[in-house]
Amino acid sequence: MNYRHGYHAGNFADVLKHTALCELLRLLLSKDKKLFVLDTHAGAGGYDLGGQLSVRTGEAAAGIVRLAAAPREGMPAAVARYLAAVAAYDRKFGPAGGGPRRYPGSPRLVRAALRPGDRFVACELHGEDALALKREFAGDRAVEVRQADGYKVLKAMLPPPERRGLVLIDPPFEVADEFERLARAVRQGLRRFATGCYAIWYPIKDEAAAAGFVAGLDAPKRLVLELRLGGEVGAGKLAACGLAVINPPWRFDEAMAEALPFIAGVLGGKAEMKA
Ligand SMILES: C[S@@+](CC[C@H](N)C(=O)[O-])C[C@H]1O[C@@H](n2cnc3c(N)ncnc32)[C@H](O)[C@@H]1O
Numbered sequence: 001m002n003y004r005h006g007y008h009a010g011n012f013a014d015v016l017k018h019t020a021l022c023e024l025l026r027l028l029l030s031k032d033k034k035l036f037v038l039d040t041h042a043g044a045g046g047y048d049l050g051g052q053l054s055v056r057t058g059e060a061a062a063g064i065v066r067l068a069a070a071p072r073e074g075m076p077a078a079v080a081r082y083l084a085a086v087a088a089y090d091r092k093f094g095p096a097g098g099g100p101r102r103y104p105g106s107p108r109l110v111r112a113a114l115r116p117g118d119r120f121v122a123c124e125l126h127g128e129d130a131l132a133l134k135r136e137f138a139g140d141r142a143v144e145v146r147q148a149d150g151y152k153v154l155k156a157m158l159p160p161p162e163r164r165g166l167v168l169i170d171p172p173f174e175v176a177d178e179f180e181r182l183a184r185a186v187r188q189g190l191r192r193f194a195t196g197c198y199a200i201w202y203p204i205k206d207e208a209a210a211a212g213f214v215a216g217l218d219a220p221k222r223l224v225l226e227l228r229l230g231g232e233v234g235a236g237k238l239a240a241c242g243l244a245v246i247n248p249p250w251r252f253d254e255a256m257a258e259a260l261p262f263i264a265g266v267l268g269g270k271a272e273m274k275a
């Protein structure tokens with residue numbers, strides 16, 4: 001396992017995924033019922049955008065850093081809320097400066113949104129990142145960090161007793177059969193917990209492979225969000241990605257229909273939303 005999310009934190013893929021994640025959490029948590037959240041591939045939790053890994057790729061500059069510098073006037077509410085969540089995490093490390101210096105990974109965004117009584121399990125397999133994640137939430141009883149295979153945990157923990165849940169599946173795509181593994185995990189999840197909300201991130205390095213994956217997702221209620229930057233798909237550097245959301249909450253589509261084109265405009269790309 002070579003993948004480290006620290007190289008990519010705050011890039012355009014995180015911007016898409018995390019804007020949607022914040023909105024999913026907001027809508028799901030607006031109901032007065034307990035929620036279970038499972039992050040199957042959680043990463044390290046939080047990232048230093050001035051750190052070695054991040055500086056080496058500079059990917060955040062074309063993602064969160066650019067978005068955070070966009071004028072607030074006319075900004076869709078979902079984007080403003082995502083930026084507020086990033087800024088709130090960043091402020092823990094000192095007074096606000098010129099753009100974010102620290103970036104919250106999915107576990108931090110989830111944790112910030114949870115209410116007392118909600119439950120959150122975050123899985124991370126990589127030893128160093130699992131340790132960082134454990135440190136990030138040390139003493140926090142609302143978060144259960146497991147150094148474990150998120151696909152196995154998904155199988156073991158669904159359906160949750162709460163009967164309301166959000167499952168984020170965000171694998172690193174280091175192995176050739178990741179699309180197959182992902183599709184299998186989604187099938188297993190839906191078989192156990194058909195009403196759960198699933199947010200599934202995927203890279204678009206090969207248009208046909210990504211389209212085949214999406215077409216194979218056998219779920220009547222779903223929304224697919226895709227973001228393409230200017231670069232050529234398949235030309236080495238990741239230039240496009242998607243997030244498939246199964247059983248999205250009410251009005252998620254409206255929020256994303258506003259947010260996606262705005263994000264694409266600021267980042268210099270194209271967005272697409274389809275059922
Ligand atoms: C794309 S990153 C996650 C980023 C995170 N979800 C976020 O949005 O901030 C994928 C992570 O999955 C971890 N990983 C790889 N295989 C795994 C598995 N089978 N189970 C759990 N974690 C895994 C990698 O070490 C990596 O940290």
